[in-house]
Structures are given as C-alpha cells and as structure tokens.
Amino acid sequence: MNRPLSTSGSQLQLKNRMSLGQSVRQSLTMAYRGLLKIKRTPEQLFDVTFQPIIFTLMFTYIFGGAISGSVKGYLPIIIPGILVQTVITTSIVTGVQLREDMDKGVFDRFRSLPIARIAPLAGALLADTVRYTIATVLTLAMGYILGYRPDGGFDHVVIAAILVIVCSWAMSWIFAFFGVIARTASSVQGISMLILFPLTFVSNSFVPVKTMPDWLQWFVHVNPISHLVTAVRQLANHGTIGSDFAISLIGAAIIVAIFAPLTVRAYMRRT
Amino acid sequence: MDRVLRSVPDGYDWAIEARGLVKIFGDNRAVDGVNLNVRAGTIYGVLGPNGAGKTTTIKMLATLLRPDGGSARIFGHDVVKEAQIVRQLIGVTGQYASVDETLSAMENLVIFSRLLGLGRKEARRKASELLEEFGLTEAAKRPLKHFSGGMRRRLDLAASLIAQPPLIFLDEPTTGLDPRTRAQMWDTIRRLVKTGSTVLLTTQYLDEADQLADRIAVIDRGRVIAEGTADELKASVGTSSLQLRVQNQGDIETARQMVERMLKVRAIVSPEAGKITAPIADADRVADLLITLREAGIRLAEMSVQKPTLDEVFLTITGHGVEDDAKKASHAPDGVEAM
Numbered sequence A: 001m002n003r004p005l006s007t008s009g010s011q012l013q014l015k016n017r018m019s020l021g022q023s024v025r026q027s028l029t030m031a032y033r034g035l036l037k038i039k040r041t042p043e044q045l046f047d048v049t050f051q052p053i054i055f056t057l058m059f060t061y062i063f064g065g066a067i068s069g070s071v072k073g074y075l076p077i078i079i080p081g082i083l084v085q086t087v088i089t090t091s092i093v094t095g096v097q098l099r100e101d102m103d104k105g106v107f108d109r110f111r112s113l114p115i116a117r118i119a120p121l122a123g124a125l126l127a128d129t130v131r132y133t134i135a136t137v138l139t140l141a142m143g144y145i146l147g148y149r150p151d152g153g154f155d156h157v158v159i160a161a162i163l164v165i166v167c168s169w170a171m172s173w174i175f176a177f178f179g180v181i182a183r184t185a186s187s188v189q190g191i192s193m194l195i196l197f198p199l200t201f202v203s204n205s206f207v208p209v210k211t212m213p214d215w216l217q218w219f220v221h222v223n224p225i226s227h228l229v230t231a232v233r234q235l236a237n238h239g240t241i242g243s244d245f246a247i248s249l250i251g252a253a254i255i256v257a258i259f260a261p262l263t264v265r266a267y268m269r270r271t
Numbered sequence B: 001m002d003r004v005l006r007s008v009p010d011g012y013d014w015a016i017e018a019r020g021l022v023k024i025f026g027d028n029r030a031v032d033g034v035n036l037n038v039r040a041g042t043i044y045g046v047l048g049p050n051g052a053g054k055t056t057t058i059k060m061l062a063t064l065l066r067p068d069g070g071s072a073r074i075f076g077h078d079v080v081k082e083a084q085i086v087r088q089l090i091g092v093t094g095q096y097a098s099v100d101e102t103l104s105a106m107e108n109l110v111i112f113s114r115l116l117g118l119g120r121k122e123a124r125r126k127a128s129e130l131l132e133e134f135g136l137t138e139a140a141k142r143p144l145k146h147f148s149g150g151m152r153r154r155l156d157l158a159a160s161l162i163a164q165p166p167l168i169f170l171d172e173p174t175t176g177l178d179p180r181t182r183a184q185m186w187d188t189i190r191r192l193v194k195t196g197s198t199v200l201l202t203t204q205y206l207d208e209a210d211q212l213a214d215r216i217a218v219i220d221r222g223r224v225i226a227e228g229t230a231d232e233l234k235a236s237v238g239t240s241s242l243q244l245r246v247q248n249q250g251d252i253e254t255a256r257q258m259v260e261r262m263l264k265v266r267a268i269v270s271p272e273a274g275k276i277t278a279p280i281a282d283a284d285r286v287a288d289l290l291i292t293l294r295e296a297g298i299r300l301a302e303m304s305v306q307k308p309t310l311d312e313v314f315l316t317i318t319g320h321g322v323e324d325d326a327k328k329a330s331h332a333p334d335g336v337e338a339m
C-alpha cells in the first residue's frame, strides 16, 4: 500500500462526542448526498411535479363555484390552502424514502462512521426541502396561470413560501420518526396518510369554517394547519404578518423539539 | 506501523477483546457467549457456516448492534460506552455492499471522506488515490448499478480504508468473487496488515482462513468451538484422515460403527456423498479396519488418505458438514470434547 501516512485521517483525536460544528457539517454532507440522489433519479420528483398541478386545477374548479360563486374570487382562499396541503403531503415521502434508504447496506456504513448520529437523518430531511421548494413554486405558478394575483406582493409571497417550506420540514420529522420505527416503507405511507388527511382537510384550507358543525370548528381552530393556512393568506393576500405566523413557527419548533430527538433515539436503537 | 501507534494507546497489544458476547433475536441465541482476543497487527479469521453468528458478532464489535450480554473492547475502548471512539478506530466492510448504489464510485468515496472530516480538495484527492489503488479509476464516474460484484467489493473495501483505521472488519470479503479476484483481494488484505493494520475477517471458505489468518476461531451456532492457529487446528484432528466410500449405501451405518470401533475415533458420515471420514491417529490400525470390513462383507467403492484440511477440522469439531443445515445436524454431539 503506497498510501501516504500523513493525511488528516491518521491524526485521530479520540473523542466520544461530536461538536455542534461537526454535526452541522456532516448533516450538510448528507444533504449533498440526498441532492445527488435526486439528481440521479429525477423520476422520484414525479409526485412533487404533478400533485401541485392536478390538485390546484381540481380543487379550484370543483369547489370554486360552489363556495365563492366564481373561480377567480376563490383563488385567494384556495391557493394558500392547496399550497399548504400539497407541500405538507410531500413531506410524507421523506419518511417513506428514509425507510427505504435505511434498509440499504450503506446505512450500516453511516452507522459505523464516527459521525453525529443525527447527520444521516438531518441530511435526508434537509435535501428534501428541494422537493418542497419545487412543489411550492409549481403551486404558486399554477395559481398565477389560473389568475391568482396576490395583493401582498411578491416579497410577501416569498416569505409565505418560505414559511410553508420551514413548517413542512418540521412536519417531516414526524414522518421521519415513523420511517425509522416502521418495518416497511408502505406502512410508513399508510400511517402518515392517516394522520395527514384529517389534519389537512379538517382545517380552513378549502372551505369556510362557518359551514362546519361546532365540534369540528373547535378542531379546526386548534389545528396547526389552519394557523399556517391563515398565516399564508394574510401574507399573500394582505401583506401582513400576524399572530398566526408566530403560532405556525412556534408549532414547527415544538414539533422539531419533540420529534428530532425521538427520531434520533429510535434510529440509534434500531438494529 | 507509524499510524497505528499514533491512533492507538501506546503499546496496546489487543485490537479486540470480547468477553461472553451474547445477542438474542427473539428466542434465537444468535451469538451465545463468544470470546475473542485479537492481537494488534494480525489477521484473525472467524470461520463458520451460514447462520453461525459471524455477521452478528462483527456488528456488535463494530458498534452496529448492542450486545445483550458480555462486553467487548477495541484497543481498550468499550464498544457500548465509548462507541464514538471505537468508530474512529475501525473500518467496516459489511457482508452486503455498504455503498450507495445510485451514486458513482467517486461520489461514494468523496462523501465518506467528507463525513470523516476531510476538506473538499483533500476528499477528492483521497478518493482518486483509493480508486487508483483498487483499480477502479476507469469506472470512477459510472453509477454502481453497472459495477460487477468484484468491483463493488473492492470499492466497499476502499471506503473502509479512507480514515486508515487501525482495525478493519471484513465480513466475507470474497464471497461471490471468482478465483482471480479472490486472489487479488487476498493480496490486498495481506498488504493492509503489512502497513500495520489489524484485520478481522469472516469466511465460510476454509482455505481462505488457512491462507490468510494468523489465528482462527471456528464458530457454530453462536459459540466459539475451537480457536488457534491453522496448524493447531489441523493437529487437533490428527495427522491425516481416512475417507471411505461404500458401494452399498445400506452398509454405511455399520461401516461407520466399525471405523469408530477399530480406529477409536469419531467418524463423520456425509450421506450425500456416501462418504465416511475419520482421523487416523494410528495408521497401523487401518489395515485391521480394512480386513474387518472385508470380513463383514462391506464392499468399498473408494478409499483415500488425506492430509487434513480445515474442512476436516470443521467437520470434526462441529460434528456436521459445512453445508449441513443446522436442523439436520441437531442430533450431532456437542463436539467440544473433540478438541
């Protein structure tokens, strides 16, 4: 072996803990790996490409006339709703793919490397923000094509888009948790859908809350998705940042604070 | 030797010290009290049939699985309490490809290098260096999907060497390789040890352990049933062994009893081949045995005397053939006293 003996790999400093800086760097490397994988298998972007297009068309024309009398009048209500629903649904795929990825031998190597335990997870989740961005841009573009002209202006729409992406990233920790503890990828899909369906539909995403029975209204009001949708509407349609914006971000932080450690622990225990 | 001394506590003799390792899956004691001592700078072979617990043992030593009992130290560091330190001292090449299928060889190595703390440039340099060394430069950019089994195996090994770890685990490094590629892999492993690394490898190929390993542990059903140098193991079986094939399959059991009575050793029958194998402790008795067989009317189809191979060692110690299913051999004696 004519390997030089003086590369940094041989100057090991034996430590039992990773520093924060190292953890962040390793997570970014894992995210880079995720991006490369997306680049190699673009077909896995199928869902984030077509779902926004089809959902926007479907919901706008199915509900538009019935609820607001006209499609154009419905757009400011529905586009933020669809945006939140579509992008959050996309985050399920994160859990499913994590499960598939973890079943492969390469994860054994990641586990055997002296890297932060959170890096493979955080990296995968970080790379998936690309998917959310694609879904966000496509939904907004579809809205624009259908005639949606948000009054909040471009800058507020961008803030709204970032808010949705951040919240979806936070939600994806929940699905990542299922991804880590589930036995098969399809069961991850099943459980996640079961949680997400009531969350996204029993909200103010698609229909005015007033039309629902009281007990359902109560749920709609506590549902974090409703707050997110309201925050997006306020930003995009009025250019205002209100309490719902803060509630959404706090909610996202709480989800990450609970599910990131849970997921990492489950990830370490698996095996 | 340089790098080993730098990354390992000074003068630490033992790369691996495992005491009573246990791993239980459900009610299956996959590893059932394994003890291993591996001296730094040597090649250690773990030999055993399918399902013996080789992979499970390696996974516990490599911090991938938490032991249910016992303890293990890598260069003096506990695999459970100091897992992150242990990970800095080892490289693992798993039984199944532990590289990323969708990425190219170059990308794989760069990512692992970056994770290990190399800078962008350094990572590329290290990756090219390893690709060159393992003869993969030409295929560096191709996705692994189109790699042959041998190329994949080499890349896998290359990925374990990025940090130049003082201890390398190789789980069945040559399974599925053609004889030429296998010989190349053997050379690579030998060179690794020359640079000061310690290697623990598992194998089902007895000649592989014989060729490569300084010491060998034979494990079966989660237990170490024999340990020593290849020569010691062979010596424990007797100098040579006698192989007999009877013409009439019906006679095989009677013949076995005669062999055991006459040679005063345990004989092993492999029914598929209709073959009886027994160690020859005293060559003089073989003549008596042949006469007795003739007198009993048992006709032989073939007779040969063989120098012991590790195959025989295995057969003798475990009491069942390598290919034997564990269940089929459940009647076999414990075999430990054969040592």
Ligand SMILES: Nc1ncnc2c1ncn2[C@@H]1O[C@H](COP(=O)(O)OP(=O)(O)OP(=O)(O)O)[C@@H](O)[C@H]1O
Pocket (backbone or CB within 6 Å): B025, B028, B030, B048, B049, B050, B051, B052, B053, B054, B055, B056, B057, B095, B204
């Ligand atoms: N994750 C697991 N869950 C349940 N049982 C397992 C698991 N991993 C291994 N086993 C069982 O543990 C036993 C030992 O398996 P192991 O993979 O360690 O054997 P091995 O010696 O590596 O065999 P092989 O030569 O086939 O690779 C087997 O009976 C296997 O079925």
Ligand SMILES: [Mg+2]
Pocket (backbone or CB within 6 Å): B054, B055, B056, B095, B171
């Ligand atoms: Mg195995």
